[in-house]
Amino acid sequence: MSGKYISSILFEDGLSRSSYLRELPMIKYLSKEKTLSFSSSVTFFVGENGTGKSTLLEAIALAYGFNPEGGSRNFSFSTNDTHSELFRHITLVKREYAKDGFFLRAESLYNVATNIDDMDNQPAFAPPIINGYGGVSLHNQSHGESFLAIVQNRFRGNGLYILDEPEAALSPMRLMTLLSEISFLVKENSQFIIATHSPILMAFPDADILEFSQDGIKKVDYRETEHYQITKRFLDNPEKMLHYLLDD
Secondary structure (H helix, E strand, C coil): CCCCCEEEEEECCCCCCCCHHHHCHHHHHHHHHCEEECCCCEEEEEECCCCCHHHHHHHHHHHHCCCCCCECCCCCCCCCCCCCHHHHHEEEEECCCCCEEEEEEHHHHHHHHHHHHHHHCCCCCCCCHHHHHCCCCHHHCCHHHHHHHHHHHHCCCCEEEEEECHHHCCCHHHHHHHHHHHHHHHHCCCEEEEECCCHHHHCCCCCEEEEEECCEEEEECHHHCHHHHHHHHHHHCHHHHHHHHHCC
């Protein structure tokens, strides 16, 4: 497998001196290394909260032309402009043109669903846009159901798909469904870049796992991730872990 559509990103500094981004270890790493490469069709950004993985994921999506709150490159709505300036300071090195693409954020899925309904309420749109998402308003489904409806109906293959923390919407069983969908789409010439905390997703075969930490960014094996180790330790002996966590 290879980074089919985006093979690497190049960082060009120019951030304002007062930018909070300068404090992120991820930015310090990019300032030194200047490039970050993608060698697999599936790449995971993992790491503790605040290490910058979602910030970089968002910047990649914006640099590719996606809407900050999610959707395809045809979406242009804005609920609240909170995205960082980082996308202006990276260049995407592309191998091929992706015929399809989507930026799917669990936290702003409500806004995407609302925008689809709003567009479908305008007479200019025919047939209804929601037909491409399964035919049922995403607001009439649970968070997880609507998330999977987008993946299963709107992701068409030959595409670049950028997902931000899908585990926020999906149960463990549905995460395994997502693994199956990713596998199918990879076979249909697709590339995924995913920020996640889920050890279930990280287990995808031959994926690259890029760990964000105070030391920067490094490629790690699945069982080396803190997420896997902590989860395994807890599940192997929850009573012992709870004793340390809860007892005085």
